[in-house]
Amino acid sequence: MKCNQLVEVGRRQFLRGGLVATAGAAAATMMPGRAKAAPPMALVEYPSNRLANLSDLKLNEPMDIAYPDGDSPGVLLKLGKAVEGGVGPQMDIVAFSVTCPHKGFPLSYNTDDRTFNCPGHYSRFDAEAGGQEVWGHATQNLPQFTLRIDAKGDIYAEGVDELLYGRLSNVL
Numbered sequence: 001m002k003c004n005q006l007v008e009v010g011r012r013q014f015l016r017g018g019l020v021a022t023a024g025a026a027a028a029t030m031m032p033g034r035a036k037a038a039p040p041m042a043l044v045e046y047p048s049n050r051l052a053n054l055s056d057l058k059l060n061e062p063m064d065i066a067y068p069d070g071d072s073p074g075v076l077l078k079l080g081k082a083v084e085g086g087v088g089p090q091m092d093i094v095a096f097s098v099t100c101p102h103k104g105f106p107l108s109y110n111t112d113d114r115t116f117n118c119p120g121h122y123s124r125f126d127a128e129a130g131g132q133e134v135w136g137h138a139t140q141n142l143p144q145f146t147l148r149i150d151a152k153g154d155i156y157a158e159g160v161d162e163l164l165y166g167r168l169s170n171v172l
Contacts, residue, residue: 046146046159051076051095054088054153062109065095067145067157072164073098074145075109076155077127084130087147087155095145095157096131099165102138116142131162 051065062075074097082091098107098116105120109127115134116125123136131142146159163169 046157048148048156048158051147051155051157053155054093054149057093060111060114065157067095068160073106077109079114079128081128083128085144085146085161087149093147093149093155094127094130095147096125096127097143097145097160097162097164100138101140101142101162101165102136104165107142 046068049067051067052063057063057076057078059078059080062077065074065076066072067074074095076095077093078088079086079092079094080090083094086092086094096116098109099105100107100118100120100123102118102123103120105118107116107118107125109116114127116127116131118124118136118138121137123138124134125131125138125142126134131144133141140162143160143162143164145157146161148156148158150156
């Protein structure tokens with residue numbers, strides 16, 4: 001056989017195999033009782049910790065907190081405008097870990113541009129965009145704490161959306 005004939009035979013076999021695989025997958029989903037649902041993801045159980053009250057917060061001034069335990073420093077912020085993951089009357093209250101997810105350096109908060117900045121390798125994280133990394137060596141965003149506010153204005157942390165630095169999991 002010539003080279004172009006071998007290519008054409010290979011194409012036909014590839015298409016035929018793809019057709020068989022697609023038909024098999026479609027048939028598996030149509031047979032009741034045969035298709036297995038994906039197992040549910042394991043959820044980490046977090047403690048519900050009171051962090052502060054709405055009256056304790058000042059606009060764009062970070063309040064030091066620790067969550068989910070004393071070995072995980074963070075800050076609670078009132079940003080003054082609705083932001084991703086924000087809670088409260090203006091949806092502007094957020095909380096983040098202040099340990100860089102790259103190498104564990106302590107982060108500082110810049111009130112001018114509302115970013116968390118790492119002195120080690122210069123990673124920067126945007127507080128108004130859910131802790132998204134905007135510069136640097138980090139390979140994940142800044143862990144943001146899930147917050148809840150009760151009827152008295154008390155602010156509670158109840159979860160973390162990213163892996164905390166230095167932990168294999170966020171299981172306590």
